[in-house]
Amino acid sequence: MIRRGELGMEEILDFFVCDSCSNREFKRVYTFSLRFHRVNFSDDLIYDKIIEELYECCKCRKKFTLDQIEAGLDKIKKLRKGAQ
Structure with missing residues (x-):
């Protein structure tokens, strides 16, 4: 899941978010x-x-592995590359 934040005319900030509640804040356990x-x-x-x-x-409190987060970030990169 993705949450977007607009930074300026040329920058877009996308966040990895929890696929259960759409929260973007995580802590390491x-x-x-x-x-x-x-x-x-x-x-x-x-x-x-x-x-x-x-x-x-x-x-x-849903837990994610680093591999799951990396896969989510890769998905965001692919979406952005396709949108150019």
Whole structure:
């Protein structure tokens, strides 16, 4: 979804917006976890640290990945290139 703001005669500002509520404000949300697993050659557990970064709509709290936001911004670029 797109929200437009006119800046001047030659500039147009388009925003990525939440597809649920059309809000354009997001905050970054992190989750931190450890994934434990065994390996064949040892009885010890090893772990992987996982940090997940999401962006949450400040209005409806829907979460988006960075890839989803980048895809939305790419869609805006394609729309603008087609409108030239």
